[in-house]
Amino acid sequence: MDMGKTKILIVGGSSGMGLALARRYLDEGATVIIAGRGEAKLSAAQEELSYSGSLEIAVVDISREDDVAALFQRIGRLDHIVSTAADIAGAYRLLPEIELSAAQRVVESKFYGPLLLAKHGAPKLSANGSLTFVSGIAAYRPAARGAVVAAVNA
Numbered sequence: 001m002d003m004g005k006t007k008i009l010i011v012g013g014s015s016g017m018g019l020a021l022a023r024r025y026l027d028e029g030a031t032v033i034i035a036g037r038g039e040a041k042l043s044a045a046q047e048e049l050s051y052s053g054s055l056e057i058a059v060v061d062i063s064r065e066d067d068v069a070a071l072f073q074r075i076g077r078l079d080h081i082v083s084t085a086a087d088i089a090g091a092y093r094l095l096p097e098i099e100l101s102a103a104q105r106v107v108e109s110k111f112y113g114p115l116l117l118a119k120h121g122a123p124k125l126s127a128n129g130s131l132t133f134v135s136g137i138a139a140y141r142p143a144a145r146g147a148v149v150a151a152v153n154a
């Protein structure tokens with residue numbers, strides 16, 4: 001695919017797979033917006049990528065519908081939306097120790113968040129646009145203490 005004229009939003013682009021994906025798309029000439037909750041983390045990622053011309057950052061918490069709606073108002077037309085967002089660290093616990101709030105953050109970042117991205121982002125996509133949401137192998141091979149993450153990935 002010729003990425004040269006495409007504009008891509010990567011939620012979760014401030015670290016891990018999202019950051020790697022941003023680098024790949026930038027190398028291919030795309031305009032990339034990396035998004036996440038932490039402004040300092042996004043700025044550090046922007047500096048690390050060092051492609052100021054075609055790279056923007058956007059602060060958004062995808063568990064908040066008003067945040068998501070405002071994001072798409074700001075950035076306008078898009079070709080692709082990717083979400084690698086995941087707030088899962090606090091949920092890897094034995095069931096008696098798990099906090100409901102940690103489990104809720106997994107669901108919000110990996111289920112409701114992508115749902116909101118689709119709801120508000122799909123109308124902004126070009127005719128050949130796409131939505132890509134990352135699940136995880138835990139859906140099929142759950143790790144110890146990973147019941148919540150496995151369930152949400154599935």
Ligand SMILES: NC(=O)c1ccc[n+]([C@@H]2O[C@H](COP(=O)([O-])OP(=O)(O)OC[C@H]3O[C@@H](n4cnc5c(N)ncnc54)[C@H](OP(=O)(O)O)[C@@H]3O)[C@@H](O)[C@H]2O)c1
Pocket residue numbers: 011012013014015016017018035036037038039041060061062063084085086087088108109110113134135136137138
């Ligand atoms: N790494 C692995 O081995 C592995 C294996 C299987 C599947 N996966 C899945 O692959 C995806 C990427 O994994 P990764 O290791 O690259 O993750 P990661 O490095 O922990 O990155 C997660 C990103 O999501 C952002 N984020 C979290 N909650 C958010 C929210 N509510 N709104 C907006 N942004 C949010 C984080 O930034 P802020 O915290 O600043 O918001 C961060 O940029 C995840 O879905 C993960 O479950 C990973």
